[in-house]
Amino acid sequence: MAEKPMCMPTQIPDDEDIQREDNIRCLTMLGHFGFECLPHQLVNRSIQQGFSFNVLCVGETGIGKSTLIDTLFNTNLKDKKSSHFYSNIELKIQTYELQESNVQLKLTVVKTVGYGDQINKEASFQPIADYIDAQFEAYLQEELKIKRSFVDYHDSRIHVCLYFISPTGHSLKSLDLLTMKNIDSKVNIIPLIAKADAISKNDLQKFKCKIMSELVTHGIQIYQFPTDDETTTQVNSSMNGQLPFAVVGSMDEVKVGKRMVRGRQYPWGVLQVENESHCDFVKLRDMLLCTNMEDLKEQTHTQHYERYRCCKLHKIGFTDVGPDNQPVSFQEIYEAKRQEFYDQCQREEEELKQKFMQQVKDKEMTLKEAEKELQDKFEHLKRVQQEERIKIEEEKRQLEEEIINFYKMKAGSETLQTQGSTNIKKDKDRKK
Numbered sequence: 001m002a003e004k005p006m007c008m009p010t011q012i013p014d015d016e017d018i019q020r021e022d023n024i025r026c027l028t029m030l031g032h033f034g035f036e037c038l039p040h041q042l043v044n045r046s047i048q049q050g051f052s053f054n055v056l057c058v059g060e061t062g063i064g065k066s067t068l069i070d071t072l073f074n075t076n077l078k079d080k081k082s083s084h085f086y087s088n089i090e091l092k093i094q095t096y097e098l099q100e101s102n103v104q105l106k107l108t109v110v111k112t113v114g115y116g117d118q119i120n121k122e123a124s125f126q127p128i129a130d131y132i133d134a135q136f137e138a139y140l141q142e143e144l145k146i147k148r149s150f151v152d153y154h155d156s157r158i159h160v161c162l163y164f165i166s167p168t169g170h171s172l173k174s175l176d177l178l179t180m181k182n183i184d185s186k187v188n189i190i191p192l193i194a195k196a197d198a199i200s201k202n203d204l205q206k207f208k209c210k211i212m213s214e215l216v217t218h219g220i221q222i223y224q225f226p227t228d229d230e231t232t233t234q235v236n237s238s239m240n241g242q243l244p245f246a247v248v249g250s251m252d253e254v255k256v257g258k259r260m261v262r263g264r265q266y267p268w269g270v271l272q273v274e275n276e277s278h279c280d281f282v283k284l285r286d287m288l289l290c291t292n293m294e295d296l297k298e299q300t301h302t303q304h305y306e307r308y309r310c311c312k313l314h315k316i317g318f319t320d321v322g323p324d325n326q327p328v329s330f331q332e333i334y335e336a337k338r339q340e341f342y343d344q345c346q347r348e349e350e351e352l353k354q355k356f357m358q359q360v361k362d363k364e365m366t367l368k369e370a371e372k373e374l375q376d377k378f379e380h381l382k383r384v385q386q387e388e389r390i391k392i393e394e395e396k397r398q399l400e401e402e403i404i405n406f407y408k409m410k411a412g413s414e415t416l417q418t419q420g421s422t423n424i425k426k427d428k429d430r431k432k
């Protein structure tokens with residue numbers, strides 16, 4: 001009796017086949033054979049490589065970002081509290097290596113610091129948008145390298161933005177709307193009502209409806225859980241209707257009956273974080289980590305990064321089709337760009353030459369004018385000096401004349417004086 005070869009399809013014969021070939025012994029397959037093993041190869045490789053996930057938490061100071069992340073990943077990530085007195089928005093980036101059974105996760109948490117404490121709203125969202133773009137740019141630069149090293153490249157693109165909404169308002173604040181509007185095309189946003197234990201059940205439903213209608217009115221795109229996958233359609237479509245998730249975070253273990261549960265103890269009772277009738281924490285954790293983490297990463301790559309890349313390459317001058325709507329090869333674009341660059345260099349060189357010549361001419365003119373001015377000044381001074389000299393010489397001559405006259409007068413008076421004294425002496429002698 002021939003055994004069934006291993007490469008044959010592993011179809012189990014139906015009853016009819018068994019009856020027809022009742023003399024053949026049918027064995028049920030114990031392992032996997034052929035290309036049905038492909039998914040296992042992927043699973044094994046992924047487990048070996050480990051996973052990475054980058055979360056951006058945007059929310060006011062002290063709204064519960066760190067506590068929620070700790071609760072989500074069931075780890076005390078030990079983060080310091082921030083103050084309300086930062087002059088600017090900053091982003092705190094921390095990367096952790098986590099492990100659950102044999103699955104390793106490289107988790108990067110980016111948190112806003114000082115958000116909601118600034119008067120200038122534009123300055124509040126801009127650093128967040130810039131950070132997201134900077135991660136896209138880093139990935140694009142790696143992609144464009146000739147020698148790429150994606151194996152050990154840490155992809156820091158943000159896969160999800162958990163946007164923490166304060167539970168104390170009637171509606172979204174203008175800062176919430178402005179920030180979400182400015183980043184919704186760059187990142188998958190999941191809105192959360194933080195510290196949902198601070199809001200009553202009735203108010204919570206109204207608040208959720210109000211938030212969703214405001215997001216629609218302002219045309220803000222939030223992440224939609226995918227509904228095109230058979231296995232997740234049902235759960236995801238019901239979850240889309242429950243956004244924003246009202247979450248509560250806590251790492252405290254509280255005794256409820258005979259069990260220890262994660263929750264927050266209040267004088268009037270215990271809020272159990274993992275109880276779905278108390279808050280939406282479990283829904284968020286399931287949606288984020290169990291069902292849609294891969295979709296979030298895929299959306300980041302295929303939608304948000306693709307949009308950034310397309311925009312950036314267009315800005316640089318790359319295009320897929322030419323002016324005649326015909327496909328253009330990379331080589332053609334490169335040649336055209338090179339020629340364009342060469343022409344521009346030539347133009348700029350010519351312009352610089354012209355500018356330089358003009359400047360030399362202008363300088364020469366100015367120097368000539370200055371020289372003429374100096375010459376005129378010199379001539380004028382020479383004339384003035386000549387006149388001065390003539391004047392001084394005249395004065396000198398007059399002075400010399402005066403001196404001569406003086407001496408003459410002096411000599412005359414001395415003669416007179418001598419004569420006078422001789423006459424007096426003679427008179428005296430005569431009188432004697």
Ligand SMILES: Nc1nc2c(ncn2[C@@H]2O[C@H](COP(=O)(O)OP(=O)(O)OP(=O)(O)O)[C@@H](O)[C@H]2O)c(=O)[nH]1
Nearest residue numbers: 060061062063064065066067081082195196248249
């Ligand atoms: N009532 C309530 N309090 C919470 C909740 N989550 C956190 N807190 C408390 O809020 C305070 C601030 O929580 P954090 O997690 O440090 O808030 P944060 O947003 O990370 O703070 P910064 O990083 O300093 O901006 C702590 O005292 C927490 O115990 C919650 O869901 N409900």
